[in-house]
Amino acid sequence: MLTLYDTTLTSRLLLGTARYPSPAIMEAAIRASGTQIVTVSLRRETAGGGRGGQFFEVIKGLGVHVLPNTAGCHTAKEAVLTARMARDLFATDWVKLEVIGHHDTLQPDVFALVEAARELCADGFQVFPYTTADLVVAEKLLEAGCRVLMPWASPIGSARGLVDPAALVSMRAHFPDVPLIIDAGLGRPSHAAEAMELGYDAVLLNTAVAGAADPVAMARAFAAALEAGHAGYHAGLLEPRDMAVPSTPVIGKAVFA
Amino acid sequence: MNILIKGAGVAGLTAAFALTRRGYSVTLLDPNAPGMGASHYAGGMLAPWCEGETAPQVVIEAGIEAIGWWDEVLPGLVERKGTLVVAPARDQSELERFARRTTRHQWLDEAAIAELEPALAGRFRRGLFFADEAHLDPRAALAGLADAMLRMGVRLVAQADEGDFARIIDCTGRSAIKRGSGLRGVRGEMLYLKTYEIALSRPVRLLHPRIPLYVVPRDNGRFMVGATMIESEHDGPVSARSLMELLNAAYALHPAFGEAEVIETGTGIRPAYADNIPRLAGSGRHLSINGLYRHGFLMAPALAEELADRLQAEPQRRSAIA
Numbered sequence: 001m002l003t004l005y006d007t008t009l010t011s012r013l014l015l016g017t018a019r020y021p022s023p024a025i026m027e028a029a030i031r032a033s034g035t036q037i038v039t040v041s042l043r044r045e046t047a048g049g050g051r052g053g054q055f056f057e058v059i060k061g062l063g064v065h066v067l068p069n070t071a072g073c074h075t076a077k078e079a080v081l082t083a084r085m086a087r088d089l090f091a092t093d094w095v096k097l098e099v100i101g102h103h104d105t106l107q108p109d110v111f112a113l114v115e116a117a118r119e120l121c122a123d124g125f126q127v128f129p130y131t132t133a134d135l136v137v138a139e140k141l142l143e144a145g146c147r148v149l150m151p152w153a154s155p156i157g158s159a160r161g162l163v164d165p166a167a168l169v170s171m172r173a174h175f176p177d178v179p180l181i182i183d184a185g186l187g188r189p190s191h192a193a194e195a196m197e198l199g200y201d202a203v204l205l206n207t208a209v210a211g212a213a214d215p216v217a218m219a220r221a222f223a224a225a226l227e228a229g230h231a232g233y234h235a236g237l238l239e240p241r242d243m244a245v246p247s248t249p250v251i252g253k254a255v256f257a
Numbered sequence: 258m259n260i261l262i263k264g265a266g267v268a269g270l271t272a273a274f275a276l277t278r279r280g281y282s283v284t285l286l287d288p289n290a291p292g293m294g295a296s297h298y299a300g301g302m303l304a305p306w307c308e309g310e311t312a313p314q315v316v317i318e319a320g321i322e323a324i325g326w327w328d329e330v331l332p333g334l335v336e337r338k339g340t341l342v343v344a345p346a347r348d349q350s351e352l353e354r355f356a357r358r359t360t361r362h363q364w365l366d367e368a369a370i371a372e373l374e375p376a377l378a379g380r381f382r383r384g385l386f387f388a389d390e391a392h393l394d395p396r397a398a399l400a401g402l403a404d405a406m407l408r409m410g411v412r413l414v415a416q417a418d419e420g421d422f423a424r425i426i427d428c429t430g431r432s433a434i435k436r437g438s439g440l441r442g443v444r445g446e447m448l449y450l451k452t453y454e455i456a457l458s459r460p461v462r463l464l465h466p467r468i469p470l471y472v473v474p475r476d477n478g479r480f481m482v483g484a485t486m487i488e489s490e491h492d493g494p495v496s497a498r499s500l501m502e503l504l505n506a507a508y509a510l511h512p513a514f515g516e517a518e519v520i521e522t523g524t525g526i527r528p529a530y531a532d533n534i535p536r537l538a539g540s541g542r543h544l545s546i547n548g549l550y551r552h553g554f555l556m557a558p559a560l561a562e563e564l565a566d567r568l569q570a571e572p573q574r575r576s577a578i579a
Contacts, residue, residue, distance in 0.1 A: 021533065022533035022534075023441070024533075025532070053434075053490035054441030054442065056488075057436065058441070211354075213358060
């Protein structure tokens with residue numbers, strides 16, 4: 001069981017809702033994955049109208065928790081404003097806080113992120129910050145009031161997987177009691193399994209599923225990988241060794257080569 | 258049989274044409290001039306294989322038919338010159354992905370691209386060519402269709418009493434979007450550039466992981482650049498961000514577009530069903546063709562003929578039962 005801001009969940013997969021071939025395929029993928037949280041971008045969809053129309057009705061009708069995000073925001077002020085709009089629209093205090101610092105890599109601007117997190121937490125929001133694996137930034141986000149951290153694995157949409165596993169291992173070790181969700185950069189089910197084998201609590205995906213040739217089958221594949229990785233972590237993984245270790249007993253054989 | 262078609266966009270006009278051609282008496286209802294809804298902002302690409310990147314087989318098949326349909330109905334308007342697909346050097350993996358998801362294309366190298374589109378010589382190392390695709394000017398096509406129909410005796414009216422008609426075909430597109438209709442709106446923004454510094458013979462698609470865009474050449478130095486895809490029913494003017502992205506794409510395709518004049522920007526709301534597949538729906542007296550999404554010119558002919566087939570089949574079925 002996974003607990004995020006007092007909400008208990010059985011699924012460890014969070015899915016984005018952007019760029020599926022159609023809302024029907026999106027819905028089928030969400031169902032197939034068993035995901036209980038979907039993220040929704042508020043930035044572009046509202047395009048001045050203050051409402052997303054029927055697409056938001058589809059999202060609300062999914063019967064899962066909605067985690068609005070501030071994707072595409074480049075300043076703390078913009079992100080705070082978007083979060084407040086999202087609270088009204090989806091009647092939730094949850095917000096996935098994204099403040100983009102670099103247009104090309106979509107790397108978070110961690111300074112503005114901490115600033116926005118402080119303001120939103122003080123205002124009663126339950127913030128899911130999209131951050132790097134930097135420990136100092138992570139500490140500042142926790143001080144600001146965040147009770148979940150979402151480090152990236154690699155740049156958004158890059159499908160590169162865990163480019164710096166050592167940093168993610170150290171983050172897990174530093175914050176043993178904080179729910180850690182890998183956000184961004186995963187491309188394959190094996191990436192998700194790897195994240196879970198490091199002891200992460202959940203992963204958030206969008207492009208890896210939405211952009212697959214068969215998003216529904218891919219959603220299912222990720223759910224299975226997450227389950228395998230999570231179970232493997234708790235079953236106790238073997239440490240790698242430099243030498244072969246035969247699995248059949250050798251004592252009693254004529255030669256001990 | 259008297260038939261009322263509501264909505265004179267690409268769906269209504271093609272339906273009116275198909276029915277009139279089979280001898281039905283058609284009245285076309287629209288308070289606005291024909292072709293002034295979302296169809297006005299269409300790209301006019303008849304690119305079924307490219308659309309197959311995300312669209313299902315039914316759209317591809319109908320789209321293949323559409324090329325011949327438009328060519329037959331409006332001779333001289335359809336340009337059968339194919340589609341060129343390119344990607345910036347850093348997004349080559351997008352080109353690989355696009356090739357994997359589509360069929361009926363061939364890989365081009367730099368020299369072959371230059372041969373096809375001399376203006377793009379030296380700009381892209383590789384590209385995909387969909388030789389069997391076509392394009393048309395959607396505004397000219399709809400005006401041509403409206404003219405042809407008026408000559409065939411279709412009445413174009415701004416008001417009508419539904420009680421006077423045996424069948425009512427709703428082709429009102431976005432006006433039919435409401436809760437429970439199964440339809441939603443997908444906002445699309447586009448712009449027209451004008452320059453004589455560059456010439457293209459066919460639509461060029463520029464792939465990008467977030468904002469894939471296309472440039473379609475029209476006459477008199479005009480180029481249509483489109484189109485954004487935003488889940489929204491808001492039809493206000495193009496946003497600064499979208500304008501920037503559209504212009505960036507045109508500029509990435511060729512810097513000469515940086516010197517072009519922006520002669521028009523526009524926003525249309527594409528009506529779409531949850532599966533993004535356009536369809537003929539309803540039964541009895543009330544039918545509809547809607548949800549054309551981004552496949553208006555590609556799917557409307559097949560749906561119009563399907564409608565005509567269905568109406569023609571009705572009395573036969575009745576007599577068979579009798």
